[in-house]
Amino acid sequence: MKFGKLIVLTGPSGVGKGTLVRSLLNRHRELHLSVSVTTREPREGEVEGKHYYFVSRSGFEQMVEAGELAEWAEFAGNFYGTPYFALKQGIGEGKWVILEIELEGARQIRDKFPKALRLFILPPSWEELERRLRGRGQDSESAIARRLLRAQEEIEAAGEFDFQVVNDDLEVALKKLESILNLVEVSGN
Ligand code: 5GP
16 A cells, blocks of 8 residues: 555644545545644634544643654644544544644654655635635734745645645536546555
8 A cells, every 4th residue: 555544734823734634534535634732722613522623732741741642833823633533543543543733743754654645735825825724814914924825835845745736716626636536446456
């Protein structure tokens, strides 16, 4: 098998990763989302254990020290990490586990799990990314500025990933992701 059971999905904040992942999960029962821990404050509508496990900074540090995180990174002033238990749960059920994470974490996963399939989601243009980030109305102006700065670095690293998918039209992007996943499954077994 060319790829293992891990799928890493990375792309700049605002590119629509969350929507893509939710649609994929709705359509494919064989996929499982790894729920991360974060020190970020919950946004309106976010549910503990579904979108994230929300923890304090000291709680996060304890998890790092105890070696409970497969990867972690600081992003726009907050910490985010993938707990091993989130990976084990999906893998134990024989599913493909999706990690929706930023670049630094994706690099750590590449080093630890070289067989992980790594996908990068690109915006159709820089202007559109900025428009989407502001349009969500979820972040302060300074948080948006930090996210845009990081977006630039992340887009420059898109070539490190196995596949790049442009999220212009949601349905088209979904079809591309599905064809990549099918292709991997068919050719990998
Ligand atoms: P947000 O605050 O918008 O939910 O997430 C900010 C960024 O952190 C996004 O790029 C998201 O993919 C990333 N992220 C979410 N969970 C994790 C994680 O467990 N590890 C890492 N490295 N990044 C994560």
